[in-house]
Amino acid sequence: MDVWCMGSRTLQESKFTGPNFIQVVEGVLAKCSTDEVKLFVGLARRILLRRNEVVHGGDLIHPSVLLRLTTNAITEYHLATATEEPAQVSIVEHPSRWMAPYAGWLKMNWDAALNHSQGYTGFGLVLRDSRGHLVAAQCVSKPGVLTPSGAELTGALMAVYFCKSLGLTRVQFEGDAQAAVDDINSSVRDMSSLGHVVDDIRTELQGVSLWKFTFVRRDGNRAAHLLSRFAASYAVDKISCDTPPVWLRDIICLEQIAPGE
Incomplete structure (x- = not known):
């Protein structure tokens, strides 16, 4: 009362x-x-x-x-x-909110955050099933501040390694870094200083034919974004949580009950 x-x-x-x-x-x-x-x-x-x-x-x-x-x-x-795109825009390809994967698939959202004042880069990984239920989550912080592109690609590689350690075969990797997703999906050899990270990701993807990378806008990647900011702010070595903190449960719950496209 x-x-x-x-x-x-x-x-x-x-x-x-x-x-x-x-x-x-x-x-x-x-x-x-x-x-x-x-x-x-x-x-x-x-x-x-x-x-x-x-x-x-x-x-x-x-x-x-x-x-x-x-x-x-x-x-x-x-x-x-409130920021969803009109129906004529390709929402399926670039959704503005989190959408569950197909039945039998899992979705791994990842993100990276930079903390220049304390000198850390944080990474957030959130794995959910086709009903939107949490399967696993992990946040990691590493000393040093990477470039935005380097942080996003490193986070993507960490997400791939995490799913590989779990023995998963049907995974949709989703992040809000368009350039990173495009680099990973490209058939052209990346000759930049980050090319070795892209090569490592592509090599891992070749071993599992049903893994794929897709792009989502920031509003559809909030859970991973918040975890990466938490990791960057508090300099955690590694936290894996099957039962997430309350603030993360709230985001996951809201994304589960959000109306369909």
Whole structure:
């Protein structure tokens, strides 16, 4: 009740009761606006997560913090979906949001971030299945600041090695660096200083015929982007997590329920 009383006036003043949660939800859908329904869903999920964290020895988060986290998540979702391209643009080739791979495939999103002030480069890897569920995630920071192109290609190589270590055969690698994806998919030999990294990636791809690289806009690569920034900011050696932190779970959850193209 401490959490609900901080929500909208409709949620504060209305009493939704019933023998089961389904009827409570039906009451909310009948009496609340779309924005209020979003707030109800977000707060209900936050209450459940807070309960689980307390049961397993975590701290009890203040109701005002739950409300702020929920409203921030809703705002991020609106920002992510407000920039979708018109239907006539090739959205399938260059989507503006995260889209699940085909059934039987996995999608590996990767990204890199630079921390010039502390002298670190961070990498974020997020592996999900065709339902959008997290399979594995990893963030790594390395000393030294690479060039943007070098960081993105190094992150792509790390993603390939990570999937190879898991023995995966059907993987779509997706990143928001158009130049890196184009270099990897090109049939022309890369004669630049980063050519050896591109060669290593192509060699690994030849060993698994069903691996492919695709480009996505930044809004469709948020989970990996946030992990790479976390790694660059906190200089972590390597963190692999099957159970992601709350802030990453929120992004993955929102991308799962985002409307289809």
